[in-house]
Amino acid sequence: MFPANFINAERISVANPAASKKRILEEIAGLLATASEELNQGTVFDKLLERERLGSTGLGHGIALPHARVAGVTEARGAFIQLQSGADFDAIDQKPVDLVFGLLVPEEATEEHLQLLAKLATLFSDETFCQRLRKSQDREALLQAFIQQEPIPKSANG
Incomplete structure (x- = not known):
């Protein structure tokens, strides 16, 4: 299971227009930075870029799956971007990326x-799950796709 509060609707972007790797990282950094008052987009972006x-x-x-370990982060946090169209991300298969899940951990x-x-790599290797993410048209539908695929507990006690 994912940690409590791992992802929420506020850290999901639908049909995002970002079209370059740098812009995608900036967007995911902005979403991840909302997870804690101690974080800011610039710091998160720098860590992801590093x-x-x-x-x-x-x-x-x-x-x-851009990810980073960040000082001051006390719990793992995720953010998700569904891009309007594929963008070059220097992927291993050299194909455009249209689904981006960002991860910050302590x-x-x-x-x-x-x-x-x-866990995320396994989840995203499921083609049916990915197609569901690509077809979803709002944050809540995307959040539900993650919740239904992987139950997220409401509290640490489950």
Whole structure:
């Protein structure tokens, strides 16, 4: 299961017009920065860009999973962008990306980070799930797609 409050409607963007990798990272950074008052878009963007410089987080099949460990983040947080059209993200298959899930985890959360990335990669390898995300037309429908695919507990006690 994903952590409580991992993703919400406010951190989802539908039919986003971003058309470049830099702009996509700026957009996902802006969404992720709303997860905590201590975060700002510039800091999150810098961390995501730093990670991208190590190698593209474009998984192929239209999916990108930009992610970073950030000081001051106390719990993992996600954000999702459905792009209006595909954009070059230096993906492993060199195909355009149209679904982008951003992930922030605490700086020291190495194991949690890896587990969440693996869970997200598995989720996005499901073609039916991805098609549902591509067809959804509002934030709430996208949020429901994630909730129905992976139950998100209301509290830590479940």
